[in-house]
Amino acid sequence: xxxxxxxxxxxxxxxxEEARQDSSGRLTTRxxxxxxxxxxxxxxxxxxxxxxxxxxxxxxxxxxxSADYATSGGYPFGGTAIGSWTAWxxxxxxxxxxxxRAVNARRGDIPLAVGEGMLLTxxxxxxxRTLDAACSYRLAGVTPPARAWTLTVSGRGAPAPGQEPVxxxxxxxxxxxxxxxxxxxxxxxxxxxxxxxxxxxxxxxVRLALRLYDTPVAASVGSLDRDTLPAIERMGCGS
Amino acid sequence: xxxxxxxxxxxxxxxxxxIVHIATVLAIPRFSEGxxxxxxxxxxxxxxxxxxHGLAGVPAANGEWLPNPDPxxxxxxxxxxxxxxxxxxxxxxxxLMLSVSMHGRRGxxxxxxxQAAVRxxxxxxxxxxxxxxEALANDVAGEVTRDVRIVAPARRGFAVVRVIAALPSERAVxxxxxxxxxxxxxxxxxxxxxxPGKGKS
Numbered sequence: 001x002x003x004x005x006x007x008x009x010x011x012x013x014x015x016x017e018e019a020r021q022d023s024s025g026r027l028t029t030r031x032x033x034x035x036x037x038x039x040x041x042x043x044x045x046x047x048x049x050x051x052x053x054x055x056x057x058x059x060x061x062x063x064x065x066s067a068d069y070a071t072s073g074g075y076p077f078g079g080t081a082i083g084s085w086t087a088w089x090x091x092x093x094x095x096x097x098x099x100x101r102a103v104n105a106r107r108g109d110i111p112l113a114v115g116e117g118m119l120l121t122x123x124x125x126x127x128x129r130t131l132d133a134a135c136s137y138r139l140a141g142v143t144p145p146a147r148a149w150t151l152t153v154s155g156r157g158a159p160a161p162g163q164e165p166v167x168x169x170x171x172x173x174x175x176x177x178x179x180x181x182x183x184x185x186x187x188x189x190x191x192x193x194x195x196x197x198x199x200x201x202x203x204x205x206v207r208l209a210l211r212l213y214d215t216p217v218a219a220s221v222g223s224l225d226r227d228t229l230p231a232i233e234r235m236g237c238g239s
Numbered sequence: 240x241x242x243x244x245x246x247x248x249x250x251x252x253x254x255x256x257x258i259v260h261i262a263t264v265l266a267i268p269r270f271s272e273g274x275x276x277x278x279x280x281x282x283x284x285x286x287x288x289x290x291x292h293g294l295a296g297v298p299a300a301n302g303e304w305l306p307n308p309d310p311x312x313x314x315x316x317x318x319x320x321x322x323x324x325x326x327x328x329x330x331x332x333x334x335l336m337l338s339v340s341m342h343g344r345r346g347x348x349x350x351x352x353x354q355a356a357v358r359x360x361x362x363x364x365x366x367x368x369x370x371x372x373e374a375l376a377n378d379v380a381g382e383v384t385r386d387v388r389i390v391a392p393a394r395r396g397f398a399v400v401r402v403i404a405a406l407p408s409e410r411a412v413x414x415x416x417x418x419x420x421x422x423x424x425x426x427x428x429x430x431x432x433x434x435p436g437k438g439k440s
Contacts, residue, residue: 051248059255067263102267105274115350173405
């Protein structure tokens, strides 16, 4: 109460003083100061609004862009790396992480359930180099216990029309085996003897997908190690 | 002062970005129109699975929308709405490996392969908790039912049937095996679980 009553007259006197000063002809020195004060007030007010808009815009754009980035390709995380392979046992189950769920929703994918099978993917060879369509690879060894498996190769995007590869994968029944049950698949742009899997693209990165059907390892991925999965060995790169 | 305000605004922006990011990721499955749950609805009126990835060269009726389908597996979907009654999926175990999985909007909640078949047939009944209790109450004492009863976490969902063609010559057989599975609604008027395998094929 005392404060407000004190402020009122003070403001009044300053106004009156200014009016007196204005009338006494010193307007030229006072007006720029007043304008400056007004401008500074407006600037601070508008800068506050500007900062608010800036924060909202930054947050909205950054949030949407990062969400789009995280869910546009494959699963960002949640896989179990085993050598050069990555196992995705929980991609389609009820306890999958929200990112996997969002990725599935955006792609319209139906991942394998735990009781059905498991997906393993590989995007690099055993030395960590990205799988390149210009190179030849040898996939050899054994696979985890499963009733059936398929191994497929895919490039990025849809294949060019008229250039669909003659074969995009092998099933466990189709494969030619050694006498000891081992097998070797040759992934190469050139025709190879034995189990030849042609490269799906002339160039660019490729990915391998190993799908195990009706397998007990889907429930216990920890039991897998490098020796139970096919090794991916680079044989050489054509120019 | 103004620099401090700028950094404060940037920090607030980053916090907002985090909130927007989390909210967007969580909202994508709910509002997606291209996800399997929404697209599988087209199969609701059918009494057999809608083929979404065929092998024998016959294009699927509704377009093939699986992003990376296995080239050796024929896939069909059956959508269900348990308000209409429990859904019965009946499959005959053939020479090819067959698996049936049950999916809700949040993910798969049950899967079984033809190794679980009893006398060559696989009968799965998806039901709500109330329908399950009703079926239990209607069971005749001493009578053995071979139905596998599954309580669904949500009212709506879809079943996925996969048949693997191990050899290219089996592709047409695999497609036919998917079509031969029946997805029917057990009429709520008649007691469920009394005649196993009554679904029309």
